[in-house]
Amino acid sequence: MISLQGPQGHVDAGGLAERQPLPAHTIWIDLNDPSADEAAAVEAATGLRVPSRKALSEVENSSRLRRLRNGLSLSTPMITFDKVDSGLKPLGFVITRDHLVTVRFHELRAFAEVKKRIGEGDAACATSTEIFLLLMEELVDSxxxxxxxxxxxxxxxxxxxxxxDVKTGAGKFDPKVPRRRDVALRRILRSIGRRGKALGKIRSSLLGLERILPFVAGECETILGAELEPRFETIRRDIASLDEFEIRLSENVQFLLDATLGLINVEQNNTFRVLTVVSAVGVPPTLIASMYGMNFKAMPELDWAWGYPYALALILISALIPLAYFRVKGWF
Incomplete structure (x- = not known):
């Protein structure tokens, strides 16, 4: 999809489909998941090469930051901001004195916000560089x-x-909370994993913007205008502060991961402790039962009228004594 923007806001892009020249006052050409025909139409109208998705996905720095004959070609991975399962998709910029071409493959709130600000006359957008800076500011804000x-x-x-805890603080059972502690811990572990994964993608996005800005700022004197350098510096400082914040969040994720794994280890130890208690409690009754299960003729208890109840009581007492001992020790 093609969207055109000028200093006053939206510009009709209908003529591009027939390979017509760009409408007057067009500065920003936004391509959202463009088709081959749309990319070719923009190339014919501007004389600029629209980078493909494959080209924008290159990871080497020389492919992401390139000096063109009459401008700059830039690319960076950008997080999709999807709360369920965020991902990284390429985002490209082609900047010249007269035009800014953006190529993206997912919806970004920053782009919609910049278009809104341009339409409302809320920002300086007379040049391609000013619109580029608006996009950088909104992306950093996002x-x-x-x-x-x-x-x-x-x-x-x-x-x-x-x-x-698997119950609410008031002691009332919450049906949304899993009854099994191991299920609850697995859910917490998955939540930490999702957030760690999202943090990694945010980090990649910040790193991409952090590389773009110095490169573009270095060309200001010859291409973009030196008067805009202070705005570049402000955005760079914002990104640096976000880098520090992201590092602290990553450390927090690692801390929570270690704490959750510690709780899981405690739960496993509790399980083994219960099994140990059961095994220890079962040994004396098993010994007594096996002793009275021997078929010797001279066993005096065989002639007792209360021999059978006596054996059952002895088995019960031999099981209760270890239970009482472990209870006193606080093992369960």
Whole structure:
């Protein structure tokens, strides 16, 4: 899908389908999951090469940051911000003096916000560089919001882990809470894993933007205009602060992971302890039962009228004594 933006907002892109020239005052050409025909139409109208998804997915730095004859070609992975299962998809920019071409393959709130700000006249957008900076600011803001939300989620997980119980604090059973502690711990472990995975993707997105900005800023004097350098520096400082915040969240994820694994070990130890108690309790009754199960003729208890109740009582007492001992020791 093609979307055109000028200094005053949206520009009709109908003529591009027939390979017509770009409408007047068009500065920003936004391609959202473009087809081959759409990419070819933009290339014919601008004379710029629209990078393919494969080209934007290259991981080497020389492919992500390239100097063109009349501009710059940039790419970075960007998180999809999907709460269920976030992923990374490539995001590309082609910047010249007259135009900014963006190529993306998923919806991004930052792009919608920049288009809204341009339409409302809420930001300086007379040049391609100014629109590029608006996009960088909104992308950084989106990543900051994602990290803040991640921090709140980790705080909630921390409460669940360190106040761990399968019942509510009031003692009433909550049907949403699993009855088995191991099931609850597995759910917590999966939650930590999802957040750790999302943090890794946010980190990749921040790293991509962190590489782009110095490269673009270095070209300001010859291509983009030196008066915009302070805005680049502000965005770079914002990214640096987000890097520090992300590192602290990653450390928190590792801490919560270690705590959860510790609880799982405690649960496993409890299981082995119960098995140990059962084994120890079962040994004396088994010994007595096996002794009275021997078929010797000279066993005096065989002639007792109360011999059978006596044997049963002895078996019961031999089981209760170890149970009482383990109970006193606090083993269960």
């Amino acid at each position: 990543l900051a919001d994602a990290l803040e939300e991640m921090g709140a989620d980790l705080d909630a997980l921390s409460t669940r882990i360190f106040d761990f």
